[in-house]
Amino acid sequence: MAKDLYEILGISKDASEQDIKKAYRKMAQQYHPDKHKGDKEAEKKFKEANEAYEVLSDKQKRAQYDQFGSVGGAGNPFGNGAGGFGGSYDFSGFDFQQGGAGGFADIFETFFGGAARGGGGAGRSSKKGPRPGNDLEFAMELTFEEAAFGTQKELSIAKPATCDNCHGSGAEPGSKTVHCETCSGTGEIRQVRQTLFGQMATAKVCDVCAGEGRRPEKICSVCNGSTVIRKTERVKVKIPAGVDNESTIRLSGKGEAGVYGGPNGDLYVHVRVAGSKKFTRKGYDVYSDAHIHLLQAVLGDDIDVETLHKKVTLKIPAGTQSGKIFKLKELGIEKLRGTGVGDHYVKVIVDIPTKLSRKEKDMYIQLAKESKIPTKGKDGFLSKLF
Numbered sequence: 165m166a167k168d169l170y171e172i173l174g175i176s177k178d179a180s181e182q183d184i185k186k187a188y189r190k191m192a193q194q195y196h197p198d199k200h201k202g203d204k205e206a207e208k209k210f211k212e213a214n215e216a217y218e219v220l221s222d223k224q225k226r227a228q229y230d231q232f233g234s235v236g237g238a239g240n241p242f243g244n245g246a247g248g249f250g251g252s253y254d255f256s257g258f259d260f261q262q263g264g265a266g267g268f269a270d271i272f273e274t275f276f277g278g279a280a281r282g283g284g285g286a287g288r289s290s291k292k293g294p295r296p297g298n299d300l301e302f303a304m305e306l307t308f309e310e311a312a313f314g315t316q317k318e319l320s321i322a323k324p325a326t327c328d329n330c331h332g333s334g335a336e337p338g339s340k341t342v343h344c345e346t347c348s349g350t351g352e353i354r355q356v357r358q359t360l361f362g363q364m365a366t367a368k369v370c371d372v373c374a375g376e377g378r379r380p381e382k383i384c385s386v387c388n389g390s391t392v393i394r395k396t397e398r399v400k401v402k403i404p405a406g407v408d409n410e411s412t413i414r415l416s417g418k419g420e421a422g423v424y425g426g427p428n429g430d431l432y433v434h435v436r437v438a439g440s441k442k443f444t445r446k447g448y449d450v451y452s453d454a455h456i457h458l459l460q461a462v463l464g465d466d467i468d469v470e471t472l473h474k475k476v477t478l479k480i481p482a483g484t485q486s487g488k489i490f491k492l493k494e495l496g497i498e499k500l501r502g503t504g505v506g507d508h509y510v511k512v513i514v515d516i517p518t519k520l521s522r523k524e525k526d527m528y529i530q531l532a533k534e535s536k537i538p539t540k541g542k543d544g545f546l547s548k549l550f
């Protein structure tokens with residue numbers, strides 16, 4: 165539950181404008197961060213007082229708070245988001261210069277100090293702070309063999325890369341570093357604007373020095389101080405043996421260059437493996453077909469089989485059926501990270517002769533008689549041949 169705003173300032177609900185101002189000034193001085201360096205409790209009290217004052221010093225907001233118990237967003241009496249001030253704060257009607265406990269600048273430090281440097285944070289987006297480079301994606305086609313055995317490829321990629329002239333500093337080589345006049349060396353730009361609701365104060369990271377407070381005397385003549393230039397870089401990609409279709413290889417730091425000292429992005433290479441006329445692949449195993457003659461299947465034989473690695477002799481036993489699969493151990497694809505080798509499977513397909521010489525045909529007929537192949541009696545096709 166949010167604390168009661170009147171309670172925070174220690175005043176009654178019918179306090180006058182003057183009472184509110186007085187109570188706030190007292191608290192702001194009492195809990196001012198200058199007097200309580202590193203004291204979280206004081207810091208919290210100081211913030212609460214500011215938040216309470218923001219609502220109660222504004223007639224409209226105060227009326228709304230009295231009626232609904234909140235201003236703006238649900239459950240948040242301050243109506244400015246859970247994070248606090250969103251980078252701006254209304255100091256209307258208050259002169260901190262006379263506060264005694266410190267000036268306007270100190271209040272700024274409380275709200276914007278520390279985190280303002282280097283960018284980030286609500287309402288303080290820094291255009292010039294360090295930013296990581298984008299990741300890049302690239303598609304690469306490999307042959308069946310390249311994927312199986314691994315290879316080395318080179319890609320030409322046009323991308324933002326770290327400037328060669330300034331090596332990413334943004335300064336012309338040999339240039340001195342000088343005090344940043346734009347932000348007076350504080351690293352941030354403070355602005356106080358007059359608005360309908362009074363004065364609005366904002367702070368943002370200095371564009372000129374990126375919040376450093378110091379800047380190069382001469383900015384880099386090649387990248388104009390942006391630290392990156394667009395150029396075509398050749399990137400070597402090592403394809404490990406065993407890589408499969410639709411795998412992705414990540415090259416850390418080979419994406420777009422980071423800006424102002426931010427880290428580089430990564431390069432992702434998506435691999436597509438082309439098919440092979442001789443082989444198919446399932447995981448790390450390779451499959452191929454071997455056609456043999458009917459008589460080789462019947463009588464048995466030795467045949468030559470091509471694998472990824474070498475030609476091997478495969479023994480076909482007599483009486484081998486068409487479709488039988490033989491395993492050739494560890495003649496498949498090397499597994500990634502050297503965890504073994506897949507196998508090669510040969511599927512034997514028995515070819516039935518389609519063209520016979522007169523003599524061959526006679527011999528097949530002889531064979532059919534000898535084999536007593538069951539036929540459909542005297543009317544069967546085969547029996548008519550005899």
Ligand SMILES: [Zn+2]
Pocket residue numbers: 344345346347348349350351352370371372373374375376377378
């Ligand atoms: Zn500056």
Ligand SMILES: [Zn+2]
Pocket residue numbers: 327328329330331332333334335384385386387388389390391392
């Ligand atoms: Zn440069």
